[in-house]
Amino acid sequence: xxxxxxxxxxxxxxxxxxxxxxxxxxxxxxxxxxxxxxxxxxxxxxxxxxxxxxxxxxxxxxxxxxxxxxxxxxxxxxxxxxxxxxxxxxxxxxxxxxxxxxxxxxxxxxxxxxxxxxxxxxxxxxxxxxxxxxxxxxxxxxxxxxxxxxxxxxxxxxxxxxxxxxxxxxxxxxxxxxxxxxxxxxxxxxxxxxxxxxxxxxxxxxxxxxxxxxxxxxxxxxxxxxxxxxxxxxxxxxxxxxxxxxxxxxxxxxxxxxxxxxxxxxxxxxxxxxxxxxxxxxxxxxxxxxxxxxxxxxxxxxxxxxxxxxxxxxxxxxxxxxxxxxxxxxxxxxxxxxxxxxxxxxxxxxxxxxxxxxxxxxxxxxxxxxxxxxxxxxxxxxxxxxxxxxxxxxxxxxxxxxxxx
Amino acid sequence: xxxxxxxxxxxxxxxxxxxxxxxxxxxxxxxxxxxxxxxxxxxxxxxxxxxxxxxxxxxxxxxxxxxxxxxxxxxxxxxxxxxxxxxxxxxxxxxxxxxxxxxxxxxxxxxxxxxxxxxxxxxxxxxxxxxxxxxxxxxxxxxxxxxxxxxxxxxxxxxxxxxxxxxxxxxxxxxxxxxxxxxxxxxxxxxxxxxxxxxxxxxxxxxxxxxxxxxxxxxxxxxxxxxxxxxxxxxxxxxxxxxxxxxxxxxxxxxxxxxxxxxxxxxxxxxxxxxxxxxxxxxxxxxxxxxxxxxxxxxxxxxxxxxxxxxxxxxxxxxxxxxxxxxxxxxxxxxxxxxxxxxxxxxxxxxxxxxxxxxxxxxxxxxxxxxxxxxxxxxxxxxxxxxxxxxxxxxxxxxxxxxxx
Numbered sequence: 001x002x003x004x005x006x007x008x009x010x011x012x013x014x015x016x017x018x019x020x021x022x023x024x025x026x027x028x029x030x031x032x033x034x035x036x037x038x039x040x041x042x043x044x045x046x047x048x049x050x051x052x053x054x055x056x057x058x059x060x061x062x063x064x065x066x067x068x069x070x071x072x073x074x075x076x077x078x079x080x081x082x083x084x085x086x087x088x089x090x091x092x093x094x095x096x097x098x099x100x101x102x103x104x105x106x107x108x109x110x111x112x113x114x115x116x117x118x119x120x121x122x123x124x125x126x127x128x129x130x131x132x133x134x135x136x137x138x139x140x141x142x143x144x145x146x147x148x149x150x151x152x153x154x155x156x157x158x159x160x161x162x163x164x165x166x167x168x169x170x171x172x173x174x175x176x177x178x179x180x181x182x183x184x185x186x187x188x189x190x191x192x193x194x195x196x197x198x199x200x201x202x203x204x205x206x207x208x209x210x211x212x213x214x215x216x217x218x219x220x221x222x223x224x225x226x227x228x229x230x231x232x233x234x235x236x237x238x239x240x241x242x243x244x245x246x247x248x249x250x251x252x253x254x255x256x257x258x259x260x261x262x263x264x265x266x267x268x269x270x271x272x273x274x275x276x277x278x279x280x281x282x283x284x285x286x287x288x289x290x291x292x293x294x295x296x297x298x299x300x301x302x303x304x305x306x307x308x309x310x311x312x313x314x315x316x317x318x319x320x321x322x323x324x325x326x327x328x329x330x331x332x333x334x335x336x337x338x339x340x341x342x343x344x345x346x347x348x349x350x351x352x353x354x355x356x357x358x359x360x361x362x363x364x365x366x367x368x369x370x371x372x373x374x375x376x377x378x379x380x381x382x383x384x385x386x387x388x389x390x391x392x393x394x395x396x397x398x399x400x401x402x403x404x405x
Numbered sequence: 406x407x408x409x410x411x412x413x414x415x416x417x418x419x420x421x422x423x424x425x426x427x428x429x430x431x432x433x434x435x436x437x438x439x440x441x442x443x444x445x446x447x448x449x450x451x452x453x454x455x456x457x458x459x460x461x462x463x464x465x466x467x468x469x470x471x472x473x474x475x476x477x478x479x480x481x482x483x484x485x486x487x488x489x490x491x492x493x494x495x496x497x498x499x500x501x502x503x504x505x506x507x508x509x510x511x512x513x514x515x516x517x518x519x520x521x522x523x524x525x526x527x528x529x530x531x532x533x534x535x536x537x538x539x540x541x542x543x544x545x546x547x548x549x550x551x552x553x554x555x556x557x558x559x560x561x562x563x564x565x566x567x568x569x570x571x572x573x574x575x576x577x578x579x580x581x582x583x584x585x586x587x588x589x590x591x592x593x594x595x596x597x598x599x600x601x602x603x604x605x606x607x608x609x610x611x612x613x614x615x616x617x618x619x620x621x622x623x624x625x626x627x628x629x630x631x632x633x634x635x636x637x638x639x640x641x642x643x644x645x646x647x648x649x650x651x652x653x654x655x656x657x658x659x660x661x662x663x664x665x666x667x668x669x670x671x672x673x674x675x676x677x678x679x680x681x682x683x684x685x686x687x688x689x690x691x692x693x694x695x696x697x698x699x700x701x702x703x704x705x706x707x708x709x710x711x712x713x714x715x716x717x718x719x720x721x722x723x724x725x726x727x728x729x730x731x732x733x734x735x736x737x738x739x740x741x742x743x744x745x746x747x748x749x750x751x752x753x754x755x756x757x758x759x760x761x762x763x764x765x766x767x768x769x770x771x772x773x774x775x776x777x778x779x780x781x782x783x784x785x786x787x788x789x790x791x792x793x794x795x796x797x798x799x800x801x802x803x804x805x806x807x808x809x810x
Contacts, residue, residue: 016458016461016462019462020462050481053421053481053485054484054485054488056421057421057424057425057485057488057489057492058488058489058491058492061488061491061492062487062488062491064499065484065485065487065488065491065499066484066488068480068483068484068487068499068501069480069481069484069485069488071480072477072480072481072484075473075474075476075477075480076455076458076474076477078473079459079470079471079473079474079477080458080459080462080470080474082467082470082473083459083462083463083466083467083470083471083474084462084463086463086466086467086470087462087463087466094469094470094473096473096549099547099548120547142504142525143504144501
């Protein structure tokens with residue numbers, strides 16, 4: 001007998017029909033003799049509807065009240081899923097965040113979990129019940145809080161860790177984690193497994209199936225995750241520390257992202273740190289940063305931002321003329337970021353070189369480069385993005401046997 | 406400075422627009438220096454929508470889960486109303502049933518309030534905040550419960566009693582309690598005040614503005630209530646023990662109800678008590694009961710039920726042939742109940758006689774009669790119902806000066 005935490009996201013419980021389908025997946029595990037804790041998000045459009053009403057009242061609604069409002073979403077789902085399981089003859093207990101003992105910081109809208117009092121869930125499991133828990137929400141003192149983006153993923157992983165579950169299954173609308181986006185690359189293959197770090201890079205780069213915060217939590221507690229389809233009955237992708245079967249696959253995935261702009265500052269006399277402090281204060285996210293020095297000891301600086309943030313970034317730079325001294329600014333838009341990810345790279349220094357070679361053979365010029373131990377990111381022209389992704393996917397043999405179809 | 410509990414029902418908070426309107430009414434009291442606790446129901450159609458989803462899953466959903474589901478309705482309203490009050494610069498605290506300390510029996514769907522821990526509300530009021538509380542809901546142990554029909558009214562009155570409020574205002578979509586239904590009787594007048602007992606009779610007889618359970622609660626704690634419009638700024642109707650201004654108005658209101666059927670049992674040999682036990686077990690509500698004896702010492706029994714319950718009632722009677730022995734059953738449908746209500750009747754034994762006289766003058770034959778200290782009910786032919794109501798309204802001078810227009 002194992003102990004499993006299952007998480008169903010918004011689309012996987014988006015209608016009564018979908019909730020019935022989720023119940024099927026819960027009972028498959030229960031009928032195999034497992035103890036099951038189910039964590040659910042709000043039904044598909046519920047959150048949007050609630051947010052719309054709040055916006056009718058205020059552009060910036062009180063955060064405590066926003067938490068009070070939004071947490072009704074998951075509460076509806078736990079009640080309905082629990083009813084459905086009851087209807088099929090299974091005993092359940094539905095639990096809101098506070099009832100499940102999910103304690104958080106005293107912050108509204110984006111609280112971190114500080115502790116989970118598992119007594120009530122343990123008792124329910126011991127008496128043979130299925131625990132159905134509202135994701136995304138917790139309690140601080142006697143106030144309802146929410147965990148922010150990716151909150152339900154985080155609830156699931158945190159509960160799995162606190163309950164010493166054997167695994168945590170993340171049910172979603174894709175069948176797993178792919179070597180790259182299958183909508184754009186024909187040869188894209190579902191990975192049998194990825195490591196936490198690889199998943200973190202893939203998640204941050206926009207693969208989008210699992211929130212990075214939940215992955216970090218899983219890594220800290222060494223909790224194996226499986227990303228799998230809530231509809232199709234196929235194997236998903238396992239996320240764990242040791243990726244056994246595919247160790248020799250150096251590059252495991254290719255992530256890409258459009259609408260990048262490079263901002264270059266020439267003749268920078270002072271204020272490098274001021275630049276990034278000022279941008280951060282204005283919530284402009286800076287990705288790749290490159291600094292270089294000319295022979296005349298002049299500094300030039302390039303960094304990439306999302307194209308939608310360019311206007312804001314330029315305003316920030318121009319409004320700090322006293323602390324940031326420079327000669328000219330240039331921007332280049334219509335760029336894209338293409339990254340190869342794989343923990344095998346650590347011991348293969350030639351991987352980055354191979355990537356550059358592949359791109360240069362196709363005359364795709366590299367505008368910026370950034371590397372980490374398990375990732376190489378390049379910024380290229382946006383109209384070359386998919387060509388680059390396909391070429392790299394082929395060059396690193398990602399359509400091959402190591403990945404499962 | 407006073408302390409006021411205000412209650413807004415489903416239609417009074419049925420849209421964001423209506424919630425803004427409710428906020429106006431809250432602030433009118435706050436701006437007069439009052440401490441205010443607001444109790445709200447779920448927004449108009451929310452409960453129906455939730456019930457529909459539950460019914461898609463089960464004809465008889467688990468009651469604990471039903472409470473979990475339905476209580477999201479008021480939680481949405483407290484969040485939105487609280488946001489609106491914040492937006493206008495007022496400090497608030499929204500509280501679910503459990504946060505407001507509303508403790509109930511451990512029963513789902515129809516729990517009674519056992520205690521209210523007012524600490525949190527008292528603290529909020531002391532620090533100048535407006536408390537916005539979810540009606541209809543409470544907590545038993547660590548489980549969410551609901552109070553059943555009229556639950557928000559009950560929450561409001563119970564909170565008013567526990568907080569020693571000066572009054573409890575029930576905002577609704579009518580402007581007060583009327584001498585009779587103004588849709589059917591042109592001369593119907595809004596009453597300035599009624600006693601708890603009169604209101605109980607009027608509420609039970611279908612006046613429908615306030616749940617009898619809440620009225621009983623108010624009576625027990627001698628908490629003055631005012632039923633008033635959430636839209637129109639006019640005086641409402643005060644419900645209190647001593648009705649000062651209108652003491653000399655013997656009959657204060659006329660209630661009526663359609664679709665009544667009389668069931669008569671002749672030649673009853675045994676089983677009178679079995680009849681009513683069996684009917685109660687089948688949830689058939691019996692209203693007026695008349696028993697008579699013939700010269701041959703045969704008992705005959707008549708009672709009135711709602712026409713929709715007749716089939717069930719006859720089945721019950723016929724299926725208990727061993728314990729209930731009788732000769733024949735007759736039913737008469739298309740009847741209606743017309744009642745006069747007023748605490749002045751106690752000391753005026755001629756009131757019932759006057760009522761019968763009025764009806765007999767118009768050749769309206771009385772099928773059944775039932776009296777209490779403050780009420781006389783008659784069952785008449787349904788097609789004579791409105792004629793009877795109008796005649797009685799006129800005969801007892803209910804259009805006159807004692808009632809306010």
